[in-house]
Amino acid sequence: MALQARRGRFITFEGPEGCGKSTQVRLLRGRLEALGRPVTQTREPGATALGVAVRQLLLGTDQLQLVPETEAFLLSADRAQHVAEVIRPALAAGHVVLSDRHVDSMLAYQGYGGGMDLTSLTHLASIATGGLAPDLTVLIDLDPTISLARRHASSSAGGEINRFDRRALAFHHRVREGFLMLAAGEPDRFIVIDGALGVEEVAETIWSAVQPTLGGQYAGRTRTAAQLPLFDVTQFELCAIVS
Numbered sequence: 088m089a090l091q092a093r094r095g096r097f098i099t100f101e102g103p104e105g106c107g108k109s110t111q112v113r114l115l116r117g118r119l120e121a122l123g124r125p126v127t128q129t130r131e132p133g134a135t136a137l138g139v140a141v142r143q144l145l146l147g148t149d150q151l152q153l154v155p156e157t158e159a160f161l162l163s164a165d166r167a168q169h170v171a172e173v174i175r176p177a178l179a180a181g182h183v184v185l186s187d188r189h190v191d192s193m194l195a196y197q198g199y200g201g202g203m204d205l206t207s208l209t210h211l212a213s214i215a216t217g218g219l220a221p222d223l224t225v226l227i228d229l230d231p232t233i234s235l236a237r238r239h240a241s242s243s244a245g246g247e248i249n250r251f252d253r254r255a256l257a258f259h260h261r262v263r264e265g266f267l268m269l270a271a272g273e274p275d276r277f278i279v280i281d282g283a284l285g286v287e288e289v290a291e292t293i294w295s296a297v298q299p300t301l302g303g304q305y306a307g308r309t310r311t312a313a314q315l316p317l318f319d320v321t322q323f324e325l326c327a328i329v330s
């Protein structure tokens with residue numbers, strides 16, 4: 088008995104600066120790879136050649152005074168290229184795609200934070216993604232006073248401080264509320280985790296949420312059912328088991 092490759096899985100990580108997303112993406116990647124699952128780790132903005140330029144324009148300088156609409160168009164250009172060049176090919180190859188930020192960041196930052204109309208932003212996002220939506224979104228929630236303090240502490244050690252980090256605390260509170268509203272509106276897609284918990288505890292909670300999402304697909308490889316960890320066999324979609 089062998090497993091037939093199915094489409095990969097798309098998992099996004101969202102939350103404020105300094106919430107620990109990047110650490111958790113790295114930990115999850117390690118865990119998945121240890122199980123033999125192919126992983127594509129990526130981020131927005133900045134995962135393609137165009138994205139690097141967009142990231143520099145958007146975050147690299149304070150000299151440009153960008154209105155939220157301009158930010159949304161730049162981020163959507165990055166996203167369209169990211170989906171076409173990185174995410175869709177990786178999903179087609181059966182990878183688990185882990186993206187540090189995606190559409191929900193635009194809804195939270197440019198929408199709730201910047202005051203842009205959410206319906207227009209959702210339309211813009213669907214043009215950029217062609218309707219692709221994450222299978223699971225991990226929202227690491229953290230009070231902005233803590234997240235910004237962490238961010239500024241890491242900047243003294245050489246970490247990046249961007250134009251959003253420098254915005255007023257009220258902006259960051261709106262972004263946080265926005266993320267929480269988005270999560271409340273789609274409870275099946277989101278898992279919300281308290282970012283004030285320790286790194287290990289957050290990682291365990293994420294792992295518990297990720298396992299059911301993975302199903303049993305082992306893209307790009309063939310394994311016998313006996314070689315799979317128990318959760319893969321029990322949660323495996325029937326149609327993916329072939330003789």
Ligand code: TMP
Binds near residue numbers: 189190251252
């Ligand atoms: P990060 O890589 O440290 O998360 O920084 C990316 C910054 O860009 C962060 O401040 C959030 C912001 N951003 C938006 O405002 N809208 C978006 O759609 C995305 C993807 C990021």
